Amino acid sequence: xDFLNGIDVSLFYFINKSLANPACDTVMPFITEVKHWxxxxxxxxxxxxxxxxxRGRVLVVLLLIFVFAADQSSNxxxxxxGRLRPCKTLPNVNLLVGCAGSFSLPSNHAVNNFGVxxxxxxxxxxFRGVAYSVALLIGLSRVFVxxxxxxxxxxxxxxxxxxxxxxxxxxxxxxxxxxxx
Numbered sequence: 001x002d003f004l005n006g007i008d009v010s011l012f013y014f015i016n017k018s019l020a021n022p023a024c025d026t027v028m029p030f031i032t033e034v035k036h037w038x039x040x041x042x043x044x045x046x047x048x049x050x051x052x053x054x055r056g057r058v059l060v061v062l063l064l065i066f067v068f069a070a071d072q073s074s075n076x077x078x079x080x081x082g083r084l085r086p087c088k089t090l091p092n093v094n095l096l097v098g099c100a101g102s103f104s105l106p107s108n109h110a111v112n113n114f115g116v117x118x119x120x121x122x123x124x125x126x127f128r129g130v131a132y133s134v135a136l137l138i139g140l141s142r143v144f145v146x147x148x149x150x151x152x153x154x155x156x157x158x159x160x161x162x163x164x165x166x167x168x169x170x171x172x173x174x175x176x177x178x179x180x181x
Contacts, residue, residue: 004151011150012086015143016094024144029096032141034109052124058171059123063116066167070111070160077159078103087146095146107148110139110156115164122168 030036045063048056087099117131139157142148 008149008151009086009090012090012143015140015150016086016146017092019144020094025094025096028141028144031137032097032109032145032147055123059119062119062167062171066115066119066164067112069167070115070163071108073163074106074108074111074156074159075102077106078108081105083149083152085147086149093146097145097147099147104148105152106156106159107139107142107152108156109142109148110135110153111160111163113138113160114157115160118161118164119168 045060048060050056052059081103083103083105085099085104087093087095113135114132117128117135120131121128135157139153142153143150
């Protein structure tokens with residue numbers, strides 16, 4: 001376990017300190033702030049509802065179910081694991097945003113964005129590249145700004161995809177009995 005923690009801390013410092021530069025120090029806090037993505041989310045949901053047909057409407061419902069389930073379960077997991085954020089435990093962190101009071105494992109940003117990317121890809125494969133690129137960029141930004149370890153992002157991404165898969169599987173199971181799409 002110490003070996004993995006050493007890798008995690010080394011990767012954290014590489015991303016947070018070695019890659020630091022004025023351009024990224026300005027852009028990454030913007031990228032990491034979920035409020036800056038709201039307008040994009042609203043337009044995407046509207047597009048799905050208006051132009052996405054039945055698949056788009058089902059995707060919106062599944063996204064809402066997923067985000068609710070992801071937030072609730074991730075916060076519960078954080079409390080159980082109790083891993084402190086790097087900005088709370090490591091010296092010389094290049095902290096570019098406030099250090100949240102909650103625990104860090106898994107990263108809710110990673111859980112949500114990778115799970116959403118999975119669901120988008122399942123319904124509209126042409127958006128797969130963009131969806132996963134956005135998820136990866138947001139995940140990387142969390143390490144860059146100093147509030148998550150890389151493994152927090154990796155575990156969050158894995159958990160988000162698994163949870164999204166389960167929700168999609170259950171939907172398809174129900175859809176066999178009651179045809180939604």
